[in-house]
Amino acid sequence: MIQVLKTIFYFGPLLFGFGFLTPLVSQSIVAVGWTPPFGLTPLVTGLLIGGTLGIIAQIRGRWI
Amino acid sequence: MSPTQDLSHMSEAELLRMEREIAARHIDKFPYFAVFWAFSNFFVWLSLWPLVFLGIIPLWLGFIIATVNITLSYLPSHEAQHDIIAKPGTKLRWLNQLVGHISIIPLVLPYRVAKYTHMEHHKHANNPEKDPDYATHANGPLDAIWKSLYYRQPRAKGGLNAYGEALHRIGRSDVVLDGVIYQIVHFGILFALAWSGYALEAALLWWLPRHIGLTYIQYYLSWAPHHPGDKSGRYRDTRSFRSILGNIGSLGMQYHIVHHLHPRIPLYRTPKAYWEMKPILEARGCDVEAL
Helix, strand or coil: CHHHHHHHHHCHHHHHHHHHHHHHHHHHHHHHCCCCHHHCCHHHHHHHHHHHHHHHHHHHCCCC | CCCCCCCCCCCHHHHHHHHHHHHHHHCCCCCHHHHHHHHHHHHHHHHHHHHHHCCCCCHHHHHHHHHHHHHHCHHHHHHHHCCCCCCCCCCCHHHHHHHHHHHCCCCCCCHHHHHHHHHHHHHCCCCCCCCCCHHHCCCCHHHHHHHHHHCCCCCCCCHHHHHHHHHHHCCCHHHHHHHHHHHHHHHHHHHHHHHHHHHHHHHHHHHHHHHHHHHHHHHHHHHHHHCCCCCCCCCCCCECCCCCCHHHHCCCHHHHHHHHHCCCCCHHHHHHHHHHHHHHHHHCCCECCCC
16 A cells, blocks of 8 residues: 555656646636647647646656 | 843843743733634635635636635644644643644645644754754745745655655654645545646645745745754744734744744734843844844
């Protein structure tokens, strides 16, 4: 159980990127009425931005 | 005693006796306002959720109120951490513990984690090895804000991340579980809200206000009263300071030195106790020039 929790917390930035930032970016795009380029949907755009930020934070160990 | 009276000729024992007499006049006063503050602040924060979800108030207004709520959420619990509302074994002890637990839920800081680490801070203030809040030490205001954010990063070794180490050191590893549960529930709620179409509400009623609140709290409760933080000892590890936002804007911390000397004096009485004690503090060589 402790190992499971440690693993969850270790991958915290990645989980936060996909679990929170993705829908946050997606819903922010809809709220401001912005149309993403290349025909991307708000959700896919959110996934790209949130997921990328999460991966970078996971590797660096920090968001800022 | 006048606040400008010179007591430098008095002996250690006389100064200590006078200091204790002043403290005794302010201890054991029931902090009605802190209890009211704890429950009303928590209730207002909770009520923001239905008010925003039902469109009764706009999200931007909810964000401002939530930020104020979360910034104000720590202090009632701080009163409880020092048993100011009710000591162990007394009739109202349940209220002390209830305030301690309830008020800091929005901050996602478990009461037992806050209490045990805060007691360590009092015992070892400014000790780089043992003070759990040592990471908030900084060269100036902007550096203090940066340190607060920096040490909140996933793999940072200080800030709230250092609380786990402090709990292990004092043999209360069991309390770490409180923090783990709080974090999982907090992020579980944020993720569930976000994927249900309420990501902006989750971000602006909880996630972002919590980070702003934590920064403000660490600035005024940890950094400002201990700066420069290079001395330790009862009369050296804390100071009085003048905030451009006044005593209320600095969350009552201008007189924090009184709190470190006599932690059971309620927050609302620390200004009065400070002015009564000031000649004694000056005679002790405390850093009290700012006020």
